Amino acid sequence: MVMFYKICRLSRRSMAFMRFAFVFVCGVLAVSAEHWNVINPNTNLTCLILDADLSFNLKFLNDTSNQTQSYTADFNQTNNVYGECNAIHKNQSVNHLKVEFYVTSEEPASLLSSWTVEFWFGKPKDSATFQLVDYKLVTTRTAEIPFSGTFERPTSAEAEIQAKDRNAFQCSDTTLGLNNESSIQLRNLRTIAFADLNSTDFPKEQQYELCSTDAKTSKVVPAVVGICLAGLVVIVLVAYLIGRARAKRQVTQTIKAKGK
Ligand SMILES: *[C@@H]1O[C@H](CO)[C@@H](O)[C@H](O)[C@H]1NC(C)=O
Ligand SMILES: *[C@@H]1O[C@H](CO)[C@@H](O)[C@H](O)[C@H]1NC(C)=O
Ligand SMILES: *[C@@H]1O[C@H](CO)[C@@H](O)[C@H](O)[C@H]1NC(C)=O
Ligand SMILES: *[C@@H]1O[C@H](CO)[C@@H](O)[C@H](O)[C@H]1NC(C)=O
Ligand SMILES: *[C@@H]1O[C@H](CO)[C@@H](O)[C@H](O)[C@H]1NC(C)=O
Ligand SMILES: *[C@@H]1O[C@H](CO)[C@@H](O)[C@H](O)[C@H]1NC(C)=O
Ligand SMILES: *[C@@H]1O[C@H](CO)[C@@H](O)[C@H](O)[C@H]1NC(C)=O
Numbered sequence: 001m002v003m004f005y006k007i008c009r010l011s012r013r014s015m016a017f018m019r020f021a022f023v024f025v026c027g028v029l030a031v032s033a034e035h036w037n038v039i040n041p042n043t044n045l046t047c048l049i050l051d052a053d054l055s056f057n058l059k060f061l062n063d064t065s066n067q068t069q070s071y072t073a074d075f076n077q078t079n080n081v082y083g084e085c086n087a088i089h090k091n092q093s094v095n096h097l098k099v100e101f102y103v104t105s106e107e108p109a110s111l112l113s114s115w116t117v118e119f120w121f122g123k124p125k126d127s128a129t130f131q132l133v134d135y136k137l138v139t140t141r142t143a144e145i146p147f148s149g150t151f152e153r154p155t156s157a158e159a160e161i162q163a164k165d166r167n168a169f170q171c172s173d174t175t176l177g178l179n180n181e182s183s184i185q186l187r188n189l190r191t192i193a194f195a196d197l198n199s200t201d202f203p204k205e206q207q208y209e210l211c212s213t214d215a216k217t218s219k220v221v222p223a224v225v226g227i228c229l230a231g232l233v234v235i236v237l238v239a240y241l242i243g244r245a246r247a248k249r250q251v252t253q254t255i256k257a258k259g260k
Contacts, residue, residue: 033052033187034054036081038084038085045195046195046197047197049195050190050191055073056182056184057070057184057185058145058180059071061180069147071147073142073144075103078100079101080100081100083097083098084096089120092122094122095193095194098119101117102115103142105143106143107143112142113141115138116138117135118135118137120133122134128164131162135184137151151178151179152179160174160211161174163208167207168190168192169190169191169208170208172211
């Protein structure tokens with residue numbers, strides 16, 4: 001009972017801070033992803049949106065030593081964005097996004113050349129509305145990575161990024177495999193293609209299909225919340241019963257006292 005009161009007092013005092021922390025953390029999470037979109041000039045509608053934080057795990061072959069050397073790089077800043085809503089790629093009709101960007105580096109920005117990442121979304125024959133069918137990364141030398149290279153999607157790569165109907169696709173953390181055992185990591189990914197959106201951002205009412213890892217956690221979170229609520233109900237019930245028992249005893253004692 002005392003503990004319960006303590007928790008209540010504590011939570012009331014820390015509520016304001018918690019709310020601030022929540023808004024702060026969620027705000028940061030919401031704005032941290034890069035945002036790119038492609039507009040169809042014929043209709044002025046957005047056909048493609050891709051929001052994500054990118055980082056890269058790359059392996060280069062050192063010709064001198066005949067050994068592969070591994071590097072990681074983080075996206076820093078977009079330089080240029082190109083896109084087409086009605087393009088043909090590898091014989092299929094696609095939505096195309098091409099981003100020129102800089103990676104984080106010790107090197108002064110004036111000396112850096114941009115890297116390029118491209119995404120092609122197709123319309124698969126099955127029920128999905130869009131699917132990421134191809135991607136490509138072209139890197140240039142930096143102070144940290146003394147190699148440049150072109151990395152492509154291996155033919156064996158899985159195709160998880162897709163959605164049905166008017167849904168978008170969402171994943172908190174997913175990896176796109178590249179050849180030479182390299183990869184692009186996408187965090188806080190939200191994307192849609194073959195869409196006709198009024199705005200350049202996702203509408204509030206947008207529905208998302210989750211990647212399989214997020215779908216699993218989205219089942220765990222409600223379960224945890226449910227258990228916590230059940231625990232709270234038990235605590236309140238116990239507190240109530242203790243309180244009632246105590247009140248009863250007091251009443252009995254008062255009656256006894258009056259009886260004397
Ligand atoms: C698209 O927008 C531009 C400028 O906002 C406007 O001039 C043009 O007429 C619009 N085109 C269509 C097809 O709505
Ligand atoms: C990828 O591997 C191939 C064959 O091992 C090699 O020729 C090529 O240079 C590698 N690419 C990069 C960017 O290191
Ligand atoms: C390639 O390997 C050689 C021999 O190990 C090494 O001296 C050289 O620095 C390496 N090159 C790069 C660009 O790391
Ligand atoms: C490089 O190493 C691979 C195996 O690690 C070997 O098969 C290949 O012959 C080597 N090439 C050269 C030029 O030494
Ligand atoms: C492209 O598609 C057309 C018609 O579907 C087909 O005739 C042609 O062989 C395809 N080309 C390639 C390179 O796949
Ligand atoms: C990221 O880009 C900004 C703007 O160009 C630059 O000032 C900053 O130094 C870059 N950060 C890193 C770590 O490269
Ligand atoms: C587009 O925007 C206009 C006004 O902003 C709205 O009336 C209309 O319903 C929107 N259309 C779609 C398809 O969302």
